[in-house]
Amino acid sequence: MFSKNIQNLKTSPVRELIPYSKKAKDSGIDIIHLNIGQPDLETPKEFFEAIENFGEKTIAYSDSSGQKELIESIKKYYQKMNINYENDEILITAGGSEALLFTLMTLFNVGEEVLIPEPYYANYNSFFAMLGIKVVGIPTKFEDNFKLPSRDVIESLITEKTKAIMFSNPGNPTGAVYSRDELLMLNEISKEKNIFMISDEVYREFIYDGKDTVSCGTFTDNQERIIIIDSISKRFSTCGARVGTILNKNKDFMGYILKLCQSRLAISTLDMIGAEALYRCLDEKYYQSVNRKYMERRDFLFEGLKKIEGVVLNKPEGAFYCIIELPVEDATDFSKWLLGEFSYEGSTVMLAPAKGFYQREELGLNKVRISYALELDRLEKAIKTIELGLKKYNSR
Numbered sequence: 001m002f003s004k005n006i007q008n009l010k011t012s013p014v015r016e017l018i019p020y021s022k023k024a025k026d027s028g029i030d031i032i033h034l035n036i037g038q039p040d041l042e043t044p045k046e047f048f049e050a051i052e053n054f055g056e057k058t059i060a061y062s063d064s065s066g067q068k069e070l071i072e073s074i075k076k077y078y079q080k081m082n083i084n085y086e087n088d089e090i091l092i093t094a095g096g097s098e099a100l101l102f103t104l105m106t107l108f109n110v111g112e113e114v115l116i117p118e119p120y121y122a123n124y125n126s127f128f129a130m131l132g133i134k135v136v137g138i139p140t141k142f143e144d145n146f147k148l149p150s151r152d153v154i155e156s157l158i159t160e161k162t163k164a165i166m167f168s169n170p171g172n173p174t175g176a177v178y179s180r181d182e183l184l185m186l187n188e189i190s191k192e193k194n195i196f197m198i199s200d201e202v203y204r205e206f207i208y209d210g211k212d213t214v215s216c217g218t219f220t221d222n223q224e225r226i227i228i229i230d231s232i233s234k235r236f237s238t239c240g241a242r243v244g245t246i247l248n249k250n251k252d253f254m255g256y257i258l259k260l261c262q263s264r265l266a267i268s269t270l271d272m273i274g275a276e277a278l279y280r281c282l283d284e285k286y287y288q289s290v291n292r293k294y295m296e297r298r299d300f301l302f303e304g305l306k307k308i309e310g311v312v313l314n315k316p317e318g319a320f321y322c323i324i325e326l327p328v329e330d331a332t333d334f335s336k337w338l339l340g341e342f343s344y345e346g347s348t349v350m351l352a353p354a355k356g357f358y359q360r361e362e363l364g365l366n367k368v369r370i371s372y373a374l375e376l377d378r379l380e381k382a383i384k385t386i387e388l389g390l391k392k393y394n395s396r
């Protein structure tokens with residue numbers, strides 16, 4: 001009765017844990033959510049002020065391509081990084097999620113292949129399944145902090161059905177950041193093999209130790225094939241505002257995306273007004289203050305986790321995630337057990353089993369993804385809970 005593609009949708013890595021977390025919550029246990037990638041920092045006041053000052057009597061449809069003032073502000077935000085896009089090379093979408101969906105809908109026929117370093121953001125799978133896109137995982141190594149393999153390895157995975165290489169940088173779920181050389185290698189492959197490059201840069205400012213993220217928007221020799229996916233969700237702690245962006249210089253591609261934008265008429269006018277104020281009013285100072293907070297959390301988490309016997313992890317370089325290896329055979333079972341049977345001082349921890357982020361699930365069996373978008377005191381308690389939980393779990 002229902003479409004084959006919809007029946008192929010994979011469940012999200014945390015979905016199978018939800019009944020367990022509900023039960024724990026109902027029994028009064030406080031759950032520390034290390035499973036959700038939602039920044040806890042306050043949304044800057046400029047967002048709310050702009051909406052309060054909205055002077056119209058009617059909330060009308062905005063342009064399908066996005067509010068003009070917002071596009072102008074985004075253009076300027078990119079210009080500050082020496083990246084130049086014209087207004088018609090920027091389209092506003094309902095979050096980065098819609099930007100991804102529209103991009104994939106525009107590029108892929110059923111059965112065509114996307115090359116993607118694994119592990120990768122699990123929600124990509126829903127889009128791939130919905131559109132009948134075949135995923136070809138580029139192998140990376142946990143021990144190597146998820147660096148890209150050599151050009152030969154990547155090229156050996158390309159077939160006549162390969163349409164695009166896609167990745168998030170900084171990476172969800174790995175916290176890895178690609179170097180300029182790694183990105184230049186992908187750029188060379190994209191040019192030589194004539195395949196698109198979908199660069200999901202929604203975590204662009206979340207990069208630590210004084211480094212800068214290299215945006216693929218700077219590779220001016222391949223702009224027709226480079227599609228940048230962006231969003232305000234993480235940058236400004238506005239996940240509920242649903243404002244994303246597609247940037248690209250290929251007129252045909254952007255023409256098709258615009259048609260899709262027109263088919264859903266418009267996105268939320270008020271969210272775009274708030275987003276415009278954020279891009280216009282906030283600058284380096286804001287990004288740096290947010291960055292400092294996340295780096296402090298990253299350091300705290302890394303130091304705390306690496307002291308736990310049997311836990312292995314790399315120091316995340318960006319975003320606010322990391323994958324950790326646990327001294328257990330089945331990290332999903334351990335995650336369920338934590339929710340169902342363990343608590344420390346009235347709290348327990350919800351983890352995201354890593355197997356759902358891998359195409360080859362066996363690679364993630366003993367791993368979990370942790371999101372550290374939480375205050376230090378919550379992280380401290382979470383680390384203690386994991387440590388004591390592991391001891392008890394392994395001595396049962």
Ligand SMILES: Cc1ncc(COP(=O)(O)O)c(C=O)c1O
Pocket residue numbers: 037094095096097098121168172200202230231232233239243244
């Ligand atoms: C890598 C990556 N891309 C895109 C998104 C989509 O975010 P949004 O639709 O809120 O912009 C997320 C959200 O977590 C993400 O982690």
